[in-house]
Amino acid sequence: MSYEKFAYLYDDLMRDVPYEQWVKVIQQQVEKHGIEGKRLLDLACGTGELSICLAKSGYEVTCVDLSDDMLSVAQAKAQESGLQLSFFEQNMAELELMTEFDIIGIFCDSLNYLQTETEIKNTFRHVYHHLEDKGLFIFDVHSVYKMQHLFINQTYAYNGDDISYIWQCFEGEYPLSVEHELTFFVQDESGKYDRYDELHFQRTYPIEQYIEWLENSGFQVNEILYDFKQSFSNDDCERVLFITSK
Known part of the structure; x- marks a missing residue:
């Protein structure tokens, strides 16, 4: 991570x-x-x-x-x-x-x-x-509820003026765990968008x-x-x- x-x-x-x-x-x-x-x-x-x-x-x-x-x-x-x-x-x-x-x-x-x-x-x-x-x-x-119903197999997106992202949540290897795949698009001074990818793990x-x-x-x-x-x-x-x- x-x-x-x-x-x-x-x-x-x-x-x-x-x-x-x-x-x-x-x-x-x-x-x-x-x-x-x-x-x-x-x-x-x-x-x-x-x-x-x-x-x-x-x-x-x-x-x-x-x-x-x-x-x-x-x-x-x-x-x-x-x-x-x-x-x-x-x-x-x-x-x-x-x-x-x-x-x-x-x-x-x-x-x-x-x-x-x-x-x-x-x-x-x-x-x-x-x-x-x-x-x-x-x-x-x-909470357990959040992991099971609001994270696992859910996709979220945000479109801002300078930053946008796609956030995908997948069931993790362990019970009540989730892997967050985050893809960011960040606008630089020239107006061009750079892409960044991150993987975050959480477990409750x-x-x-x-x-x-x-x-x-x-x-x-x-x-x-x-x-x-x-x-x-x-x-x-x-x-x-x-x-x-x-």
């Missing part, structure tokens, strides 16, 4: 991502659980859009991502905003920093990019060891499986939100958010 060109197109393509919803959830949970510290680790931070929103909300943000291209975009945006953020290029499943945090988050379904159960369990284990006692670990994943699991892995790692699951809301019915939700404590 490559992020080389995708990193520089991501913000244009994701303008409708509800970053303010994640900030709101974090602030609500921080108040609810009496978290006084402001040290926040944003794992798989991508281009740093949410990291910057969180920094502007008063958090001391450390950013980690596997892609140096994503981090380059995030660093440039932070400098332009006059914000002091720390950046590290690491795999979340092999996280190794010298600091503990009050809040750790994996947002924007980034956890779904891990390909194996072992990687997820390793990620939970590393997060646990980097989290202060009673600290919050918050993450979201694609039933809610009960995440809970089991979390509890085995030492976490307490405080609350589960469906599409950012409390709900008794989650049959057709698209995003599942886990609010957990160490």
